[in-house]
Amino acid sequence: MNIRRLLAMAFKETLQVWRDPRSLAVALLMPVMQMAILGYGVSLDIRHVPLCVYDQENSQASRAVAERFVSSGWFSVSHVISRYSGIARAMDRSECIAAIVIPANFSRTLASTGSAPVQAIFDATDVNTTNIALGYAQGVVAQANAQISAQWDAAHGVHPSQVGTVELDPSVWFNETLDSRYFIIPGVVAVILALVGAQLTSLTISREWERGTMEQLISTPVSALEVMLGKLIPYFVIGLLDAAFCLAAAIFWFKVPFRGNVAALFLTTALFNLVVLGIGYLISVRIRSQLGASQIALMVTMLPTTLLSGYTFPIDQMPAAIRALTYVVYPRYYVTILRGIFLKGSGLADLWAPMLGLSVYAVVIIWLASRAFEKRL
Amino acid sequence: MNAGEDMPAVLAEGLTKRFGDFVAVDHLDLRIGKGQVVGFIGPNGAGKSTTIRMLCGLLVPSAGRASVSGFDVGREPEAVRAHIGYMSQKFSLYGDMTVRENLRFFGGIYRVPKAQSAERMRFAISMAGLEGREDALVRTLAGGWKQRLALGCAILHRPPVLFLDEPTSGVEPQARRQFWDLIHELAAEHVTILVSTHYMDEAEYCNQVALIDRGKLVAIGTPGELRGHHLRGKLYEVRCMPLGGALKALAGMAGVAEAAIFGDRLHVVMTENGPDATQLSRLLADHGVQADSVREILPSLEDVFVQLVARGAERRVTS
Structure with missing residues (x-):
């Protein structure tokens, strides 16, 4: 050298x-x-997932469900439709990734049993995006469930302290805003x-x-x-x-x-x-x-x-x-x-x-x- | 250096290079004394470049050994490299650097003493005739200047031995002449120079000429020796029309060793007791060829080379 x-x-x-x-x-x-x-x-974040809403009941309770999706910030309503086939058409054109269907007896079932099914349909062509959107949807629903069940309990005379609702309080480290x-x-x-x-x-x-x-x-x-x-x-x-x-x-x-x-x-x-x-x-x-x-x-x-x-x-x-x-x-x-x-x-x-x-x-x-x-x- | 006075500058013994089945250089023996200018002459593919590359340590010989300036090419390649200058066939300075930057780079690589560096660079620049163009990018220079600059870079460290591989190919005739003047100036300072060329006229500028064909050293000697010893018989120059007809007539004639077209005339080699000029002229007339003149001439190196190569080919056919 x-x-x-x-x-x-x-x-x-x-x-x-x-x-x-x-x-x-x-x-x-x-x-x-x-x-x-x-x-x-x-x-890898997905904001404003286009959502197709098929509200068969159109009651205050059912509209509140759709509203929860929008207010979460993850979804925005791209279509409001009145027929099942509308979902397929919107997905075919890639105009929405997710769709929710709220049945016609939604508020009645909810009032009588304390729970009511809502159908969610996803376009899984892009698996990654769908997985994330699915996660967001579950989050929205879980939040709604918690609130609804609390209301239901109150209406039926069950005191929250007696049931002991479990609430998850997540704390995210290192990347706090995810x-x-x-x-x-x-x-x-x-x-x-x-x-x-x-x-x-x-x-x-x-x-x-x-x-x-x-x-x-x-x-x-x-x-x-x-x-x-x-x-x-x-x-x-x-x-x-x-x-x-x-x-x-x-x-x-x-x-x-x-x-x-x-x-x-x-x-x-x-x-x-x-x-x-x-x-x-x-x-x-x-x-x-x-x-x-x-x-x-x-x-x-x-x-x-x-x-x-x-x-x-x-x-x-x-x-x-x-x-x-x-x-x-x-x-x-x-x-x-x-x-x-x-x-x-x-x-x-x-x-x-x-x-x-x-x-x-x-x-x-x-x-x-x-x-x-x-x-x- | 462990070299005595009689130690040859370049020595090769049985030097051989094979590429697969192809034998590029075949048991070549060479002994070159100090201060000699030796020309390697031979057709393309004869093995000139391969030999030079082995002597510079760029290729490993398949067999045989060689030493340069007393250093063994195989065992002490770096010592060899420090004592040689090399110009490859393809121009190989850095085109995207200026004249001065190239010189400074090679000066650094050869570790030219700092005190002498400026003076040697000045010498190389003036030798190449590039005064005033020190800051020109090398790729913008014309062929002759490029070649002289490459030579300048190769001698910055004052090597005792220089290998020049077809330095003048593609260079215009006047620049070729200047280049050979430089070679002789260096030889006058006891630099040993081995230069390959396929220009026969350049062979005449060398102290020694080595004829190489198909990897073999066919002959070596001074131009005079080669002309005198290696031509069998006498050489006649025949001017006549048409050349083709004359060549055909000569082909089967008794006493004719060889005939070839040289420009607008024929060179005919006659065996020692073959016909003389007047007899040849008469014989041609018998075949309907009117010769304007027939005279005995001194053979050129090209004549010798053509004959030696042809003889080699004959030997190959018969064996």
Whole structure:
């Protein structure tokens, strides 16, 4: 290792990134665009589910049921109909996701027995949305039930204290407003860093092969390690700058609560950066065309970060085999750490397990990368 | 350096490179003394580039060994690389960097002492004739300037041995001439230079010429030696019309070793006791070809090369 050669290499690489519009766009524009698209576009919350109401009774009690759905904020009435077939038509046109049918004897049954059935119909084409809407509907109904049964008890002379109504008083921690954006944005940062880092480094060796400059370079006494470090240093700096931008946007623009400490954040981000750059570099060494290398880099970063990191799809709900697979993909550790630092204010001591995972990953990848490049044609 | 005075600058023994079943270089022996300018001549695919790449440590030989400046290519490749300059066949400086940035980069990679760095860069720039264009992007330069700059980058660290792989291909004739002047200036400073080319006229500028065909070293010697020793018989130049008819007539004629078209005339190699100029002219007339002139000439390297390659092909057919 010679520091002069290393610096010559790093300086050259910096010049080339600076003069390559494509690399520059990936380094500077991509984080901004992705942050905007993913930050605003991806939300697992559903508001104003279009609801179709078929009120066969149209009494004060039945209208109160429909009103409860609307006032919950989760639903808004898109159709009020007077025939069953109206539900099918509205769903066929995707104009509503849920429908409620209140039977004609609703208030009578309610008054005599203290409970009355209401039919709810859901369009389950989009299972995810439907599940969430179903949850909201059950919440609305449960609330209504509680109130109605209290009224019924009062009307029938049963004192609440005698029955002892049980009320659930949920207390939500870490993401008090249950805003899925808080949960997703730290993951978005991981996705962006992985994409940008691997894209940039995937070009670095393949570009030299493609342009024929590699043959000259390997005829010089520069060592494989100097080539690797010299090439990665500029991208490491770019990666940290991008990370700073994304994390700042998450905190100041998207207002994700930040409760942890900055040093822990910096350390883990630097580690994650090493992993991502190492992977891009490994691909670049193996694939001698820029196009091929960038395609593969896209695949090995995009798929695991979006699907297996827990960034949108909760790891706990995956089948056991897939869950095991998430331990093999690096973004899982970083996403876990980021969420911990952001939302829970966890320190390094709390996060030792994912930290260890990420560190092992970084060491292995950099070790492989340092051995991958051979100064041979 | 552990090299004594008589230590050759480049030494190859049984150097062989196989790519699968294809033998690119076949047991090549080479011994090049210091300060020599050696030309590698041969058709495309003869194995010139492969040989040079093995000598630079870019390709691992399948068999045999080689040393450059006293360092073994297989065991001490980095020591070899520190003592050579290399120009690959394809232009390989960074087009998106300026003249000065390229020089500074290679200066750093070769660890040119800081104190000498500025002076050597100035020398390389003036050698390439690029004064005033130091801040031009290299991709905007024309062919001849690019080649001279590549040479400048390859000699920044004053290597004792230079490998130039077809440095003048695709360069205009005047720039080629200038390039060869530079090569001789370097040789005058005791730099050993191995240069491959497929321009026969360039072979005449070399102290030694190595003829390579199908991976084999066919002949090596000074241009004069090659012209004198390797042509069997005497060479005649025949001007006549039509050339095709004359060539056909000569094909079966007794005493004719070989005949080939060279531009607007024929070169005919006669065996030692074959017909002389007047007899040849008469024989052609018998076949209805009127020769304007027939005269004995000194063979060019191209004549020698054509004959050597043809002889090699014959041997392959008979064996």
